[in-house]
Amino acid sequence: MSKYNRVHQLGFVVPDMEAAMDFYGAVYGVKRWYRPVNEPQGELFFEGRPFSDPGYDMAIGYCGKTEIELITVGKVDNLYSRYLAQNPAGGLHHISFFVRNLDAWVEEYKAKGFRVTQNGLVNGKRSKCHFAYMTRPAEGLGCIVEGAELRLGRLRLPSRGPLSFRLGLLTGDTQRLR
Secondary structure, three states: OOOOOOOOEEEEEOOOHHHHHHHHHHHHOOOOOEEEOOEEOOOEEEOOEEEOOOOOEEEEEEEOOEEEEEEEOOOOOOHHHHHHHHOOOOEEEEEEEEOOOHHHHHHHHHHOOOEEEEEEEEEOOOEEEEEEEEEOHHHOOOOOEEEEEEEEOOEEEOOOOHHHHHHHHHHOOEEEOO
């Protein structure tokens, strides 16, 4: 059984990115916000069906070593849009662990009663993130846990931090928002 000693990310689904950067920046002391330059690699899946959401956008900042991720969505049916429909003001959507082997992590969470609800692969110019959101069916969308496997080329990364986003400015993997 793997041990996860730190939540790496708090993910918030928000209705307005600019207002959210102001609010969560003040709450968590985030000084800089970045946008990963992500493009779908293959398909993204929600409940086993492929989807694309042209309204999707994200910003990432840091509270110490913890990522604060802000996500906006369009009207396409997916985990984010369903959350926002139930919580119009937005809020905490998921916690995330950065893992070395996503497939093994998914199997571990399935054994705990979770199922894959949304998953896929996104990549920048040099980096890739394979992710899976896990929910417990009996709890609906109330307990969402994400596993994310990060790679830079063939190298698996144990996590990322503010430095990786600053380096991403040089490689084209990141845009600075504020």
